[in-house]
Structure formats: C-alpha cells, structure tokens
Amino acid sequence: MTEVPPLDRLATLAGRSWRVQELPGGLTNTNFHVTGDDGLDPVIDVVVRWSQGDATLLGIDRDAEAFNTAAAADAGVGADVLEYRPDLSMLVISFLPGRSLDNADFADPGVLARAASATRELHAGPRFQGDFDMFTRRAAYLSTVQERGYGLPPGYLDHADAWDAVRRALAVRAQPTVPCNNDLLAANFIDDGTRCRLIDYEYSGNNDACFELGNTATECDLTPEQVEAYTEAYFGTPTRADLARVRLQMLVSEYGWSLWGFIQAAASPIDYDFEGWGMERYEKAVATLRGPDLRRLLEDVVS
Template structure:
C-alpha cells in the first residue's frame, strides 16, 4: 500500500485529496491505499486507516456523469445497506460524487464458475428478491430509457455504429412494443450483474455491491441481464424463473428473454459511449461488439417471434 504523499498518477492525487477531506478518515494520518481491480466504469480503491479500519472508495470515471446519477446511486446504496443486502455506505464525499463503503474482506467477488453451482444460483435469486422488495428508489429508468439515452450520446459524440444498426433498431422497437403491450412491472432493480458485484461469504450467502446503475425498472430485466451475463442454459433459466416466481410460463420466459436481448443493446451502446469518454485501459469496442453478437443470436433464433407474441 502507498501512504499519503506518495501519489504519482492523477487518480492517486485525487484519492489522496479525498482521504484528507473525508471527515470519516480524520484527516488520513497514517492511512494507506491500494487499487482494487475489476470494474469498467470507475477507479476503485481500498483505504486502510491507522486504526485498522478498511474502506472501499470509488472515484467517478471520466464521463460517467453522462449515464450515472450519483444521488440516485447513493439512495439505492443506502436502502440496500439498511436491508442488509449491501455494505454500509457513507456520504462524506457524496457532493463530489465519490462513494465510500465499508470494505468487506470476509467476502470474495464471484466468478462465472461459482454460479455453475445450483445452491449459489438460488442464493443469488434470493438476493434479487430482497433487492426487488426494497422501498421504491428515487430514479425510474427502464431499459428503454437507457438505450435512448445512449443513442443520443452516441450521436453527440460521433461514436461508431454497427453496419446493421437499422436491423438492431427494428428488433429493439418490436421488443419494446411486445413488452409495453402487457405493461412493465417496475421494482427497485440492480441493473448491473457483473460477477464482481456478487460478494460471496464463507457460508454461501451473497451481498450485492455497486448500485450506481440501480433504478426502478422491470424485474424481468434484472433477471434477464443476469441470465445473459452468466450464460445459463435454458434449463437453468427455467429453474431460476420457477424459484423466483413459483412457476414457469411462456410469458415469463418470453419477458426474461426479450429483456436479455435489450440488455445487450444497452451495454453495446454504453460501450460505444465509453469508447469516446473513458480513460480506463479497457477494450470497450470489443466488449460492445461481443454484446451485439449475443443480441443477434437471440433475435436471430426461430423462437424470437414466439417470444414477442408471448410477452
């Protein structure tokens, strides 16, 4: 770990200023810090005080204010913490958009391999039920809103568009019409199921971290985006839909699948925005193209038309 005064990079200088300013850190005397790997939006750090207390500090990534509402993220983090679903969160530097949480060393971030285990999949579904049962969040932002927001940003930034954009937008429009016809089921939604955001305890329990994309959204979006992120089989997805809803119906399968496809468009367009604004060392173009490949595989399947009818 580095100590105050050893900063070299711009991010380290910003972090040191934050450590000195936060009342929680008492001026930062004797504090050490080190980067935390993972995440493709922000700069993440572990801060250890002379007392031995550990904290997680998130510095906003360049341009993230375009699609992250930090006040809404704090609201979601506080409600999740109050429910025991997320770690304690502190608002010392919220006016800077900087998030401070308790560091949770007794838990580890999940991997895709973890959710090959049925018990952990079911524990994650229980975490989603708790998330969806939180008090209403202050921000309503559906996947429709997310896609529209990123498309406007792409036009403004001059981001690259895939050659089959018209075909993607056609399927996007059909998906929206199908879902809207039966109405959206808005609940507090996590919206960001990167494996590292599921923190697993020694007892197999799961805590969720990173609520910066959380909003009121359709519950099937939350399930669909996670199912897609983990590459579950159709049989596994059906099992988890039954675990969550108590039944499996063609409509539930359809709504989860359609939301899975829309999630890939959202994150593909997000990647094209990040390509223009982010300073992180990450191949956003490759990430976005991979998302679109999966979108094409879902919408190009013979079952796509059936899902649209069943939604």
Template structure:
C-alpha cells in the same frame, strides 16, 4: 483520474491515523481503493456523473444507503460528491460460473431487492427503462460519429418489437447491472454491490440481465424464472424474458460503444467489451426470431 482520485481518497477526513491505499482493479467507470486505517478496512470509490450513461452519483448514494438498510450491501461510512467509503467485506467476487452454480441464492437476493428497496430509498424517483436507454444511446453514437454508427438504425429497428413483447409486472426498485462481479459471497451470505443504475422499473430486466451477463443455459433460464415467480412461467412470460434478454445484451454492447466516446478508465478496452456483448446480442436476437418470428 487514478492519481487524482488516490490523492482525494488519501486526504479524506474520515480516516483515523495513517491510511494505506491499494488500488482495486476491474472498475469500468470508477476508481476504487481498499483503504486501511487504524479502525479497519474500507473500500473507497471515486466516480463522476456520466449523463451519457444516465449515471448520477447522488442517486447512487441514495440507493447504496437504502441497500445497506435493506441488508443487501455493506454500510456507507462516509460520502461526499462523487465519492463513497463503504465497509470492506471479506468475500469472493463472483465470476459467471459462480452465478450459475448459485442461481437460487442470486435470485433470492435480487427478489429481496425488488421487495424491500422501494420502501427504503429516498429522494426523486430514478427510472430505468432499457428501451429508452437504447434509443438514447443510439443518438449518442450518431452524434459522436462512432465507428458503428451506421449500424444503429438496424439495432434500433428491433427495439420496438422487443419492447412490445413485455408483459405487465409490478414496478420494483431494481439493480440493473447484474454483472457477475456485483455479487459477492462471504461464505455465509451474498452481497449485492454497485448501485449506479439502481432505479424503478420492471423485474424482468434484472432477471434477463442475470442471464445475458452470466451465459445461462435454457434450462437455467427456466429455473431462474420458476424460482423468482414461484410457478412455471407462461408462454407470454417466456417471450417477454427472451425479448428483455436480447435488449439487455444490446444495452451492454452499446454501453461499451458510448464509453469509447466518453470514458477513459485506465486499462479498460471498451471496444472489446462492446464487441463481446454485441455477439451475445446477435445470438440472442437470432434465438428470439427463430422462436417468435422475425422482428
């Protein structure tokens, strides 16, 4: 997709004068470029719909526009089907250790997302419920004769228990993909980027996603929950969080497995991604079982 994507970006009508493109590395399912024209620097992001991942670019665009209006993300300056151009920000892209060091700031911007995005996003409601995603991924892996398809029944057997452990919370508009690289720090404030999975759901997923994707310690997890809820978490909240963290890790593992079947971003090792997060899932599941009983 890269060469075709680069040509498409180069031919956009929004540029003023000659445009220079520099590929951005690290995208797992998109091609992105830093674009510089006579008016400044931008990031151009090219991606297609991925129904296997419940990703639709029109929804991503609406979420990105709302995120700019909410003060969470850079401005979208141009968009067309499967392509967005946003203003470039001079900022440090976080690694896991950065998220842990700046946990309160990360929680604050996620809470702002939950508070403000639901008032600003337009169009049909996008829903994200990780337990449905996991079951659907299971069908995709079985139908695609994936190398780990025989493990799917065992993984999904735990999903119902993890789902039943959830507690009622207000519906929020969440990000649902809080990998460290989606937090950016310009030295004064944080930015939240990449809204492919943005949709209405439970705050518990974003909170657990921060932990599952950034290797938080148990102490840091308690801190995370206390900051977000502004109180000491109840035992039922802790159980729901541990269950959701387990589901989050499994989702990231199965995302990698489904991507093995359907995606082909240059240089991305989807199998290694899946195996890394499968290890995180298995550790989280053991912890959940030790604390609350076998699933």
C-alpha cells in the same frame, strides 16, 4: 497502482492511520479497500469508490447512486454508506466480507439460489430514487453516439422494427417496477458461502424485475438451462410468460448496453477494449433478433 485520490480529505479517514489496496474491476470508477487498526474506534475497513470520466455521457446520476446504495443496505443486501463526497467524486461504503463471483460460479445450484434470493430481497426493499428503462436509455445512448459521431456496431440500425416489436410486447403485461441494480454482473455479487450481497448501484433505479434477471443471465453467460433455473429460483413457479420475459430482457440488455461500450470506446480515459465489450453484447443480441425463437418469445410474453 493507479493514482490514489486524496483519501485524507474524507471525514471517515481524516487523522487516522490506514493502508490502501486497489480492488479489481470497475470500468467507470476505481475502488480502493482501505483498512487500519490504529487503536481508535471504529476499526477502518471500508471501500472508497472514486468516480472517473463523464458520468452524464452514460446517464449516471451520482446522487441517486449514493441514495440507492443506502436503500440497498436498508433492504439488507448492500453495504452501508459511510460518507458521500460529490465534490471529491468519492463514495465510502462498508467492506463486505466474501468473494466476488465469476461466471463459472453460477453452475453451482447453491450459488444460483443465493444470487436469486439476494435479488429478490433487493426488489422487496425500499423504492429507489429514479427509474431505469433500457428502451429510454438506449434511445439516449443512440442520440449521444450519433450527435458526437461515435462509431456504431455494423448494421445496428437495421433492427429497429424488431426492437420496437420487443418493446411493444413487453408493454402488454407490464409489471409494477421494483428497485433494481440493473448491472448485476457476476462481480457485483459478494458471496460469503451463506448469502449473497449486492454492490455497485451506478445504474440503479426502479425497473422491471425481469430486466434484472435477464441482465444477470446474459452478463454471466448462463446456459439456457441455467436461465430457466435462475428464473425458477427467483419466482418459485414461473409461468411461460415469465420465462419469455426474462429471455426478451436478456436481448434488451444486450442491444442497449452494446452502445454503452461504443460510447466508452470513444470517450473513456480508461485503457480497456470497450469496443470489443460492446461488440460481444451486440452479437449476442443479433443472434436472438435473427434467430428462430424470437417470434415464439414475443407470443409467449403476452400469453
């Protein structure tokens, strides 16, 4: 097991008897499931998120993460925040029963519908602390890469004009922002067979709902048919502009997050192929940037 943080310093666990198990996943933190029944109330069944690495490099605000995690719980789709200890780089939340999804699960229409429903509930909940805009985030990531001499995907800067065209098109009919997780990959959906709930609010902030949908669509490798079905499950009766907006936000997610991978490749202490992670997203973005559908999507999104 990975090194375990000083869990006994948490008020939630101090003086209690408990067991700890590391949970899979987490590329900027390590998660531990802590359980115990020592006859005291309440029974211990919590997750401790232990942050690692330089959060400022990636634009992570840990205070906002804790606030927004609690807001998601208030919306009915997140885990309760039990304790926040920034001095220990730890956040304690309630354990959510169910299983983390994987990409293949989205082939099930029931899973797709539950995921869309949970996303809609989050977006209808209390406003988050802070805003998230991938165009702003990508510019900050690019500055970090260039100022520190980190590697860039080959040809990354060749797409500046197309990137700006996407930004301008999305701004024409910009929608009011809603509280978004902004990192709803499959593993961040916890499904108990009846409903989904959502975890991991490191990158949360108020944002365009279609970025949320587009980010999930690309992170979960949804087929074009599944993207359409997911958009329909969220909107009910999406317009052509809605569908184009989700498709363009898939591209925005891919192009922006690819730089996250290259920053992590250079700076993270975690043993993981971050460059490969970034290249996978960059290559997806390039396929759209150079593909035959971009012009139509730019036209549809402003229609």
